[in-house]
Amino acid sequence: MKAPNNHREKLRRVSGKNNHRPRPDRQRSFTRDIEHVAAETYLITRLAFTLLQYLGVGYRWITKLLALGCYAMLLMPGFLQVAYCYFFSNKVKRSVVYGDQPRNRLDLYLPADVSKPKPVLVFVTGGAWIIGYKAWGSLLGFQLAERGIIVACIDYRNFPQGTISDMVNDTCQGISFVINNIASYGGDPNRIYLMGQSAGAHISSCALLKQATMESGNGDGVSWSVSQIKAYFGLSGGYNLLNLVDHFHNRGLYRSIFLSIMEGEQSLKKFSPEIKIQDPCIKHSIPLLPRMILFHGTGDYSIPSIASKRFADALKKAGARAELILYDGKTHTDLFLQDPLRGGKEDLFDHIVSIVHSNDSDALLKDATAPPRRRLVPEILLKLAHNISPF
Numbered sequence: 001m002k003a004p005n006n007h008r009e010k011l012r013r014v015s016g017k018n019n020h021r022p023r024p025d026r027q028r029s030f031t032r033d034i035e036h037v038a039a040e041t042y043l044i045t046r047l048a049f050t051l052l053q054y055l056g057v058g059y060r061w062i063t064k065l066l067a068l069g070c071y072a073m074l075l076m077p078g079f080l081q082v083a084y085c086y087f088f089s090n091k092v093k094r095s096v097v098y099g100d101q102p103r104n105r106l107d108l109y110l111p112a113d114v115s116k117p118k119p120v121l122v123f124v125t126g127g128a129w130i131i132g133y134k135a136w137g138s139l140l141g142f143q144l145a146e147r148g149i150i151v152a153c154i155d156y157r158n159f160p161q162g163t164i165s166d167m168v169n170d171t172c173q174g175i176s177f178v179i180n181n182i183a184s185y186g187g188d189p190n191r192i193y194l195m196g197q198s199a200g201a202h203i204s205s206c207a208l209l210k211q212a213t214m215e216s217g218n219g220d221g222v223s224w225s226v227s228q229i230k231a232y233f234g235l236s237g238g239y240n241l242l243n244l245v246d247h248f249h250n251r252g253l254y255r256s257i258f259l260s261i262m263e264g265e266q267s268l269k270k271f272s273p274e275i276k277i278q279d280p281c282i283k284h285s286i287p288l289l290p291r292m293i294l295f296h297g298t299g300d301y302s303i304p305s306i307a308s309k310r311f312a313d314a315l316k317k318a319g320a321r322a323e324l325i326l327y328d329g330k331t332h333t334d335l336f337l338q339d340p341l342r343g344g345k346e347d348l349f350d351h352i353v354s355i356v357h358s359n360d361s362d363a364l365l366k367d368a369t370a371p372p373r374r375r376l377v378p379e380i381l382l383k384l385a386h387n388i389s390p391f
Contacts, residue, residue: 064252067390074385078139078341078376086138091145093185098177099170101157106174107134109141109151114186119193119356120150122178124171124207126198126236126336128253129261130159137197139340143373147353148363150187152178156203159261164206164271171207176223193356194232194290197336198303201237205273205311208232212285231291231355235348236332238303239311240274251302274311277318289315292322293355295348297330302391325351332391338382343375 072079086092086107093108111118121144125136137153144151154174157166175194183189196204212226238244241262249255259265269275276282294312296305305326315322327335327348339346350367357363377385 064390067388071385071389074381074388075337075341075377077378077381081376082139082142085142086135089142092138092141096177098154099173101162101166101170103155103157103161104170104173105134105155106177107138107141107153107155108185109138109145109153110186111145111148111150113148114150117183117188117191118148118150118186119191119360120152120178120182120187120189121193121195121352121356122175123151123153124156124174124194124196124200124204125153126196126200127158129164129167129199129203132156132158132199139337143340143349144353146373147357147367147370149353149356150182150185152182154178159257163261163263164203164267165263167203168206168210168271171203172211175207175211175229179224179228189228191230191356192228194229195235195352196233196237197235198237198332201234202239202241202271202273205232205234205237205239206271208289209273209276209282209285212288213282215288216282216285226288226290229290231293232289233352234292234294234308234311235335236296236300236303236308237294237311238307239272240307241268241272242275243310244303244307247304274314277311277314277320283318286318286320289320292320294322294324295327295335295351296324297327297332297335299329299334300332302332331386331389333389334386338377338386340373341375341377342379342382343373345372349373 086094091110091112093110095105096108098104098106123137123140125132125134127133127136132155134153134155137151141151141153152174154171156162156170156174162170178187179189179192182192194204194208196202208226208229211222211224214222215226245255245258245268248258259268262268262271277286292312292315294308296303296308298305309324309326312322312324330339335348340349353367354364357367
């Protein structure tokens with residue numbers, strides 16, 4: 001009679017030991033997260049110091065840097081919440097490799113339910129062609145993922161690691177990777193949208209024009225088609241570099257640095273979509289372009305809203321489908337940072353979601369009953385940030 005009791009006691013002891021064993025998979029995942037944080041921090045720090053070598057000592061950029069530091073501190077309550085989700089959410093696939101260059105990585109923000117294919121937004125972040133980084137799109141990524149949209153934030157080589165040609169090539173390669181591989185992450189390759197913000201709007205529009213020009217030619221080396229992009233969203237972008245050189249110089253992005261980024265004064269027209277679109281040599285490429293929707297705040301001093309207006313006019317004149325939506329009094333960062341951190345309803349966010357979900361009645365119904373987005377930063381800090389923003 002004692003043998004069975006002894007056997008049960010032995011099982012309990014074995015079971016107790018198993019319960020106290022560490023979970024190797026979880027430990028490995030946490031270790032990878034910490035290593036990733038360290039690697040990303042090192043990358044940003046190294047690029048910052050390299051940039052300082054190019055900038056030297058100048059009054060304008062020093063004042064901008066100080067203002068940027070104060071601006072970031074005011075919004076820190078929201079940044080910390082987003083950063084925590086970025087590094088520890090299992091719905092973020094960080095640093096997916098899309099090419100063989102050092103910055104050829106992208107982040108994927110996945111909805112909670114991917115039981116059926118979801119629409120995809122490819123996002124190219126801004127950063128004055130110098131401090132762009134894929135994680136800058138994390139707030140947009142999380143908020144769109146809550147509405148059932150997969151977001152792919154593309155990283156690309158910045159100056160001085162690369163010049164504008166490298167940035168455009170990286171972006172083209174990143175878009176190609178998403179189009180050809182997103183199905184394995186639960187995305188719908190037939191519902192892909194492209195968006196860029198600030199410098200990212202410029203780079204992504206250059207990439208779109210480059211691809212359309214290649215397709216209208218002999219099509220050699222084409223790994224994706226412009227027709228696979230359902231719509232393009234350009235937020236606070238600059239599309240005519242000739243009109244912006246002096247403006248940027250007066251705001252601290254000195255002419256010599258800007259021309260180095262753009263590969264010399266002779267290349268400014270080549271990388272100005274507003275000028276490029278008027279070239280008769282590429283008139284056969286225009287019908288290939290997707291619906292082009294440009295957003296801009298009228299209170300934007302970093303890139304004046306006239307830049308989007310002129311590009312929209314040039315697109316329409318060339319025969320492309322273009323729309324311009326202006327937001328009265330909004331600054332360069334209001335639409336992309338302060339307003340999303342404020343939570344609640346927001347016209348720009350709702351407009352993008354409505355276009356992406358335009359042919360999905362179930363998604364539109366869910367959007368209509370979706371709870372308002374959560375506030376991440378107190379209103380007083382947002383107002384102070386609005387006033388002190390260097391952008």
